[in-house]
């Protein structure tokens with residue numbers, strides 16, 4: 001099973017060159033599932049959502065999508081008050097899991113319209129959301145179990161932008177205990193593959209880059225996750241000119257997961 005993982009397209013500030021290259025890449029090497037880990041739009045406007053939906057559906061792939069902090073209306077306060085993720089759901093629906101004998105993939109919402117702190121762009125995990133995702137992971141009989149969230153649950157050390165996800169550590173512990181193998185996230189606009197915790201890894205944190213103009217220290221980037229009964233491999237691809245090229249590869253054996261990582 002092949003999963004392509006992209007994030008942070010930020011329609012309104014999308015990178016047209018990256019999207020063209022991505023379209024060509026997917027046409028040449030299709031996947032079984034396309035995971036989009038949030039921030040489809042820049043400011044949550046209807047026009048941005050429409051463009052994001054046309055783009056996503058036009059790729060002709062099975063989709064699993066979760067919203068990001070940019071997907072709540074930023075300008076229209078009334079819309080935000082009425083329901084910060086109404087527009088998102090109207091365009092991308094409520095699908096939260098994909099399940100096959102080989103892989104169960106479940107979303108976990110980390111973005112919210114309001115929070116009791118100054119910066120609402122950071123991540124936070126509600127116990128009801130965690131409970132639902134944790135149960136899906138725990139009850140699955142699939143060989144591999146993956147969680148998709150917008151904000152990293154633990155921040156990668158060198159990342160310039162941090163998710164500062166409230167409840168992230170607790171969620172990581174709970175999801176690892178439930179049997180999750182990978183957590184796929186966006187938000188930082190920087191790709192990473194980090195086994196966690198470092199000393200005795202139980203779960204692997206996987207960040208995608210961005211397909212927007214808002215690149216930070218990395219060019220536009222995507223991930224491809226290849227799952228078989230024996231192993232999982234992750235390819236990191238970066239935009240170089242007009243193509244996505246492989247720049248990193250990681251492999252994990254099922255029997256010794258994740259201690260057998262070969263970078």
Ligand SMILES: [Fe+2]
Nearest residue numbers: 039068069187
């Ligand atoms: Fe974000």
